[in-house]
Amino acid sequence: MRDMRGLRDSDVYKSALEHFKDTNPCQHNIFKNLHIERTENRCPICECLIDGSVHRKNIKNKDAVITGTIDHFRPTEYYPNFKCEDKNYLLLCSDCNNVLKKSLFPLYGSQTRATSILNVNSEKPLLVNPIDDDIEELFTLLFIFRPDGSKILEVAIHPTLAEESYLYEKAKKSIEIFKLGECHTSNSTDNVQICRIGILRKHFEDLYEIALAFKNNSSELRVLLQEYKTRNNKHGFMKFIKNKNFKIIIPQG
Ligand SMILES: [Zn+2]
Numbered sequence: 001m002r003d004m005r006g007l008r009d010s011d012v013y014k015s016a017l018e019h020f021k022d023t024n025p026c027q028h029n030i031f032k033n034l035h036i037e038r039t040e041n042r043c044p045i046c047e048c049l050i051d052g053s054v055h056r057k058n059i060k061n062k063d064a065v066i067t068g069t070i071d072h073f074r075p076t077e078y079y080p081n082f083k084c085e086d087k088n089y090l091l092l093c094s095d096c097n098n099v100l101k102k103s104l105f106p107l108y109g110s111q112t113r114a115t116s117i118l119n120v121n122s123e124k125p126l127l128v129n130p131i132d133d134d135i136e137e138l139f140t141l142l143f144i145f146r147p148d149g150s151k152i153l154e155v156a157i158h159p160t161l162a163e164e165s166y167l168y169e170k171a172k173k174s175i176e177i178f179k180l181g182e183c184h185t186s187n188s189t190d191n192v193q194i195c196r197i198g199i200l201r202k203h204f205e206d207l208y209e210i211a212l213a214f215k216n217n218s219s220e221l222r223v224l225l226q227e228y229k230t231r232n233n234k235h236g237f238m239k240f241i242k243n244k245n246f247k248i249i250i251p252q253g
Pocket residue numbers: 043044045046047048092093094095096097
């Protein structure tokens with residue numbers, strides 16, 4: 001997951017916004033590259049690469065390439081007035097957007113939906129938005145060694161959040177909808193579930209060694225960080241690791 005806060009503050013974003021205001025109908029794709037630059041070619045939620053290198057089988061058993069699209073964070077189905085609000089745009093991968101989130105937008109408690117961008121702050125959405133939320137306040141990472149020998153990196157609710165509080169429920173619902181945790185316990189043969197496990201395994205492979213070096217303050221850390229800097233594929237999860245916001249779970253016995 002990628003911290004995208006501050007995205008809308010840059011001069012380049014502000015000039016894209018000026019250009020956007022002149023488009024009719026509104027062209028939200030104007031912002032796509034700015035989001036992609038920020039996430040370094042990954043989905044900001046599941047961190048799947050969206051550069052065309054990741055494939056999965058779709059329901060027709062055909063090979064589908066995972067791509068990135070600009071989504072209406074608040075779906076136009078419930079928020080028709082938000083169609084042309086740049087603050088309502090969020091880059092997502094095709095799985096997070098079209099297969100998992102779809103037009104879901106749960107709210108905390110029984111709330112009336114906002115009718116204007118001016119009153120969204122009174123709403124308590126149960127879905128994370130990495131442009132507006134502090135993702136490390138909501139989540140922690142778990143490097144999990146499974147008893148069956150598989151290893152995955154899961155997203156979990158931050159341990160400091162009080163059960164049933166708004167942020168706790170928001171973290172919980174986000175993990176559930178985007179299938180970022182507890183995926184390994186599922187018996188589903190759904191392709192996205194398999195793909196998610198695939199993604200979570202890949203994240204473990206990419207990041208475990210460096211996380212362990214951070215945890216142990218190992219002498220190899222400098223070399224690993226140097227090597228990481230030269231990688232093409234950077235992870236938003238690295239920020240969690242640098243902040244030691246993770247745990248390593250090894251099965252007992
Ligand atoms: Zn995604």
